[in-house]
Amino acid sequence: MSESEQKLKELRNRIDTIDSKLLTLMSERADCAKSVAQVKQLEGDSFYYRPEREAQVLRSIMQNNQGPLDDEEVARLFREIMSACLALEQPIQVAYLGPEGTFTQAASIKHFGHSAVCVPMATIDEVFREVLAGAVNYGIVPVENSTEGVINHTLDSFMESPLKICGEVELRIHHHLLVSEHTRRDKISRIYSHAQSLAQCRKWLDSYYPSAERVAVNSNAEAAKRIKSEWHSAAIAGDMAAELYELEKVAEKIEDRPDNSTRFLIIGTQEALPSGQDKTSIMVSMRNQPGALHELLEPFHKGNIDLTRVETRPSNTGTWNYVFFIDFLGHVHDPKIAEVMKNVAAKASDLKILGSYPKGVL
Numbered sequence: 001m002s003e004s005e006q007k008l009k010e011l012r013n014r015i016d017t018i019d020s021k022l023l024t025l026m027s028e029r030a031d032c033a034k035s036v037a038q039v040k041q042l043e044g045d046s047f048y049y050r051p052e053r054e055a056q057v058l059r060s061i062m063q064n065n066q067g068p069l070d071d072e073e074v075a076r077l078f079r080e081i082m083s084a085c086l087a088l089e090q091p092i093q094v095a096y097l098g099p100e101g102t103f104t105q106a107a108s109i110k111h112f113g114h115s116a117v118c119v120p121m122a123t124i125d126e127v128f129r130e131v132l133a134g135a136v137n138y139g140i141v142p143v144e145n146s147t148e149g150v151i152n153h154t155l156d157s158f159m160e161s162p163l164k165i166c167g168e169v170e171l172r173i174h175h176h177l178l179v180s181e182h183t184r185r186d187k188i189s190r191i192y193s194h195a196q197s198l199a200q201c202r203k204w205l206d207s208y209y210p211s212a213e214r215v216a217v218n219s220n221a222e223a224a225k226r227i228k229s230e231w232h233s234a235a236i237a238g239d240m241a242a243e244l245y246e247l248e249k250v251a252e253k254i255e256d257r258p259d260n261s262t263r264f265l266i267i268g269t270q271e272a273l274p275s276g277q278d279k280t281s282i283m284v285s286m287r288n289q290p291g292a293l294h295e296l297l298e299p300f301h302k303g304n305i306d307l308t309r310v311e312t313r314p315s316n317t318g319t320w321n322y323v324f325f326i327d328f329l330g331h332v333h334d335p336k337i338a339e340v341m342k343n344v345a346a347k348a349s350d351l352k353i354l355g356s357y358p359k360g361v362l
C-alpha cells in the first residue's frame, strides 16, 4: 500500500468513527423529540410543529458554527434533522401552490425540510381552503417578489380568511430557458411561463427572443409540462421543474435582476410564540380620507417600530375604502407592540392581526 493509500484509509476510518457517533447522537435526539411529543400529547396540545423553536435552534446553530462548513450549510443540515424529528412526532402535510416543480414547492422544502409531505394545489384559494378545512396542517403561498412586487391574490385571500401567518421564508429565484429533447432550438417561436416569471425576464427576452410569442400560464411547472409536446416552444422555469420534466437548459439564470427573490408565507390555524426575532403582519381598513395612511402610521413612528412593508388594496366592502397590509418587526406578545396595536385599532375602522411569526432564518 502506498503512503497516500495508507493515509486515505486512516482518514476514512476516522470518518467511519465520526459517522457512527453522529448516528448515535441523531438517534438520541430523535428519541428526545419523541418524548417531547408525549409531553405535548399529555397537555392536549395538538401543535407539534413549533416555528419559534425551530427558528431558535437554527439561529443558535448558525451562531455557534466555527466552520469549515458555512453557516447556511450547517443550518440546512440541521433543518433536515429537525424535519425528520418532527415527522417522528407527527407527519405534517403542507399544501402549496402547485403543480409539482413550482418555486412554492421549493420554498416549502426549504422551510419544512424533506420529511414534510408537500401536497400540490391548483390555486392560492385552494391552499387557503385546504388548511381551513383541516385537510392539511399548513399552507405555503407566495406574497411578494423583489422584482415584480406584491402578489395581490394572496393579500386578497387574507381579507376573507381567518387563517394565521405562522412563518415566512425567502427563496432566491433563478429562471432558466428550458427546451425538451424534441425542441428545434433554432425555431423557438413561443415561450411559456407564469406571468410573473415572464415579467422578471422581460429584458432578457427582449434581447434574445424579441419576436417569440410570450404565453402566460398558471405556473412555471405547467409551462415546463406543455413544451414536451410542442417542438417550437420553450419554457421559463426553475431547477425543480427542469429536473422533474427532464428538460435541458438553453440559458441559465436569465432573470433581469440577479437578486431576484420571492417571499412566501406559512399559513395555519396556529399562533407562533415569540422567538426573539419576530415579525408581525396586520390588515387595517380605513375610510378614504386625506391623510389616512399618515394617521395610521403615526403610532408606529411614536413607538419606534420598524416597518418592513406597507401595501394598499381596495377593500371588498365599500367602493372607497382601503385596506392596508402592514408588516413590522416585533411580536404582539411584546407589551410595546400591544400598545401600538391598541393605538392603531383606535384610528382604524377595522384591524386584523394576521400573525406574529419568526423572521425567516435561511
Ligand SMILES: O=C(O)C(=O)C[C@]1(C(=O)O)C=C[C@@H](O)C=C1
Pocket (backbone or CB within 6 Å): 033, 036, 037, 048, 049, 050, 051, 053, 054, 057, 081, 082, 083, 085, 086, 089
Ligand atoms: O421542541 C419541540 O417542541 C420539538 O418538537 C422538537 C423539535 C426539534 O426537533 O428540535 C421538532 C419539531 C418542532 O417543530 C420544534 C423542535
